[in-house]
Amino acid sequence: MDEIIRVQSNGPLSGEIQVEGAKNSALKLMAASLLIPGVTTLTNVPNIADVYVMSEALTALGVVIDSPAPHTITLDASNLTSYRAPYEVVAKMRASTAVLGPLVARSGHASVALPGGCNIGSRKIDMHISGLEILGATCKIEHGYIEALTPTGLHGMPVSLVFPSVGATENLIMAAVLAEGTTIVSNAAREPEIADLIDFLNTAGAQIEGKNTTTLTIIGVEELKPIEHRVVGDRIEAGTFIVAGCIAGGTITVSGFNPKHLGIVLDKLEQTGAVIERLDRGVRVTATDTIKPVDIQTLPYPGFPTDMQAQMMAYLTQAQSSSIVTENVFENRFMFADEIGRMGADIRIEGHYALVRGNTHLSGAPVVAPDLRGGAALVLAGLAADGATEVSNIYHVDRGYESFCEKLQSVGARVERLDRDV
Ligand code: EPZ
Numbered sequence: 001m002d003e004i005i006r007v008q009s010n011g012p013l014s015g016e017i018q019v020e021g022a023k024n025s026a027l028k029l030m031a032a033s034l035l036i037p038g039v040t041t042l043t044n045v046p047n048i049a050d051v052y053v054m055s056e057a058l059t060a061l062g063v064v065i066d067s068p069a070p071h072t073i074t075l076d077a078s079n080l081t082s083y084r085a086p087y088e089v090v091a092k093m094r095a096s097t098a099v100l101g102p103l104v105a106r107s108g109h110a111s112v113a114l115p116g117g118c119n120i121g122s123r124k125i126d127m128h129i130s131g132l133e134i135l136g137a138t139c140k141i142e143h144g145y146i147e148a149l150t151p152t153g154l155h156g157m158p159v160s161l162v163f164p165s166v167g168a169t170e171n172l173i174m175a176a177v178l179a180e181g182t183t184i185v186s187n188a189a190r191e192p193e194i195a196d197l198i199d200f201l202n203t204a205g206a207q208i209e210g211k212n213t214t215t216l217t218i219i220g221v222e223e224l225k226p227i228e229h230r231v232v233g234d235r236i237e238a239g240t241f242i243v244a245g246c247i248a249g250g251t252i253t254v255s256g257f258n259p260k261h262l263g264i265v266l267d268k269l270e271q272t273g274a275v276i277e278r279l280d281r282g283v284r285v286t287a288t289d290t291i292k293p294v295d296i297q298t299l300p301y302p303g304f305p306t307d308m309q310a311q312m313m314a315y316l317t318q319a320q321s322s323s324i325v326t327e328n329v330f331e332n333r334f335m336f337a338d339e340i341g342r343m344g345a346d347i348r349i350e351g352h353y354a355l356v357r358g359n360t361h362l363s364g365a366p367v368v369a370p371d372l373r374g375g376a377a378l379v380l381a382g383l384a385a386d387g388a389t390e391v392s393n394i395y396h397v398d399r400g401y402e403s404f405c406e407k408l409q410s411v412g413a414r415v416e417r418l419d420r421d422v
Contacts, residue, residue, distance in 0.1 A: 003417050005391040005405060007382030008364055010414035012250025012287070017407045019238045019256040020046035021071070021231030023400045024095075024307075025193035028170050029200050029231060030054045031098035033063065033075035035106055035174060036204055038226030040075045045231055047071065049399045053093040057085050061099065080107055087113035087144060093399075094167075097125055100148060101171035104137050105178040110148045114141065121330040127168035131159045135175055135183065156181030156220050164189040164214065164300040170197055176218040177206040185216040191301040192261040196232040203227050233257030236307045237401060238282070239265050240376050243311040244408060245285045246274045247318065248383040252411050255282035264304050268294050268312070272319065293319040293358055297326040310336040310377035317345045318384055319358035327352050336374035339367045340381050343389065364389040369396040376401060383413060392420065 021044035031054070033040040045051060047070070055065050055073070062081030066074045083103055090096040090113035103110035115125065129139045129146060135154040140147050156179045161168055169189040174197075176183035188194075190212055198211045204227045207219040238257040245252040246269060259266060259278040266276050266283065273288030293316060298306040306329040313336060316323040327333045334354055337347040342365045346357035364387030369375025375397040382389030391397075394417070397404055408415045 002392060002420055003394055004420040005379055005394050005397070005415060006388055006418050007379050007391070007413070007415040008388040009248065009383055009385060010412060013245050013248045013252050013411040013413060014250050015411040016253040016255060017241045017411060019234050019241070019254065020044065020402050022046075022193050022196070022234040022236070023048055023050055024166070024191070024236070025196040026051060026231045027054050027095045028098050028193065028197050029229060030058060030073070030075060031102055032174055032197060032200060033077050034058070034061065034080065034099060034102035035077075035178060036224045036226050037078050038076070040077070040226050041072065041228040042075070043072045043228065043230045044233075045071050045073050046234065047402045049395070050093055050095065053089060054096065057089040057096045057099060060084070060086055060089065061103070083107045083109040084111040085113060090115055097128065097167060098170060098174070100128060100146065101132065101173070101175035104132060104148045104150055105154060105175045108150050108153060111145050114144050114146060121332045125167070127161055127163065127165050128171045131161070131168055131172045132175055134159050135172070135179055154179035156183040156218070158184045158186065160186040161188060163187070166191050166194065169194055169216075173197060173201065173208065173216065173218060176220065177201055177208065177224065179220040181220055183218040183220070185218070186214065188214050188216045189300055190214060192232060192235060192258070200227070200229045203229060233281070235261040236305065236373075238262060239305070239308045240311050240380070240401070241407065242269065242283060242285050243308070243315050244380050244383060244413070245411075246272070246287045247315050247380050248413060249287045249289075250412070251284065251286040253279070253282060253284045255279070257282060259283050263302060265308055268296060268304065272315070291315070291319040293321050293323040295324045298329050300329065306330055306333060307373050309333060310374045311380055313337065313347065313354065313356055314340060314377045314381040316356045316358065317347070317360040317362060317381070321358045323356045323358065325354040325356055327354070335370035336377050339370055339374065339378055342367050343381055343385055345381070361386065363387055366390045366392070369393040372396045372400045376404065379404070379408070379415060390420070
């Protein structure tokens with residue numbers, strides 16, 4: 001039985017939404033537990049599908065995982081029993097490639113299925129592989145798997161990334177923490193989720209300097225010790241609900257994250273006329289009746305996050321005139337534009353550029369979630385549409401959002417999950 005999300009505008013929102021721990025940190029912290037012989041405890045872990053997929057991947061490697069309390073998981077990586085991350089798991093979730101670096105560092109051997117492309121781009125991992133080879137791993141691709149071997153262990157070396165890839169930066173950090181000697185990663189990504197991984201590893205005994213900068217110095221250590229760590233708040237989940245408030249109208253508070261992690265997003269929303277009060281652990285946002293257009297260029301952090309591009313595009317269809325959205329991170333991340341077109345949006349795509357016409361009357365329609373963030377953005381568009389919008393393929397949304405409908409309902413949105421006969 002397939003489920004859909006049915007949404008329709010229901011006037012201004014009010015109240016407070018508490019976001020969870022960041023999906024894009026929790027998954028990497030789980031992978032990093034492979035480095036640690038003992039029981040690692042993670043708290044503020046989001047209850048989302050991708051966490052279950054990562055648990056499946058780690059269990060296949062011999063990690064014993066338990067969940068003693070809501071949003072808490074323990075990972076016992078004392079005895080790894082395999083170095084092979086199976087295709088059926090990696091194909092479900094690209095982030096499983098995050099086991100590559102820690103597995104090679106801990107076991108000297110890793111066999112990880114090549115992540116399929118997905119619908120936002122080819123999702124290559126050439127930078128991951130070339131970085132591991134510089135650290136002394138021998139990598140070869142056979143039968144759809146990357147085999148990485150380092151019989152004599154990894155050795156610290158300078159590695160320069162051609163692009164500040166989040167995943168490549170994380171894999172190299174996790175590979176280097178147990179290497180012999182010092183690794184310097186230049187042109188490293190600086191996303192807050194990477195800072196969270198660095199905090200986690202340093203608490204466990206690693207020696208990583210340069211957090212939040214583009215140059216990381218990692219001095220290899222003998223062993224890491226098990227710790228407890230709270231996952232950083234999810235800035236993208238938070239941004240999604242903040243934009244929901246801007247689209248639907250009213251005033252809501254979104255808590256549980258550091259507003260500094262959404263700097264440019266909040267600045268851009270203020271440029272449209274929204275009023276944003278930055279709090280210690282969140283923001284209070286009041287929508288504006290006359291939305292000014294604003295141009296968006298997605299870039300690696302601290303630039304505008306690509307994971308907020310679709311949500312912003314939904315909002316900009318309601319601006320007084322047109323905006324230009326430039327997608328610089330992924331080569332194919334405009335599928336959302338096609339789907340929202342079914343609701344009456346007029347978005348012209350030219351390569352990396354999207355011209356988002358403003359003053360659009362959106363009407364509710366059946367639409368299909370193209371990916372995680374696009375699916376969430378379609379629900380947001382439904383908040384401004386005339387009539388009901390039914391979003392299918394909502395398994396995409398469940399990958400990254402816990403209780404998405406319930407959270408929106410709690411601030412007055414008319415959003416519900418329904419069983420829908422296919
Ligand atoms: C992470 O993906 C996030 N996923 C993505 O979030 C996010 O959009 C992305 O970072 C950028 O911020 C997780 O953390 C699980 P990249 P990742 O390596 O690591 C190219 C979401 O919605 N590239 O920074 O895969 C790549 O093809 C997801 O939560 C190479 O060419 O992103 C892409 O065009 C979607 N070769 C660009 O770099 C490589 O070796 C950025 O990729 C690696 C990447």
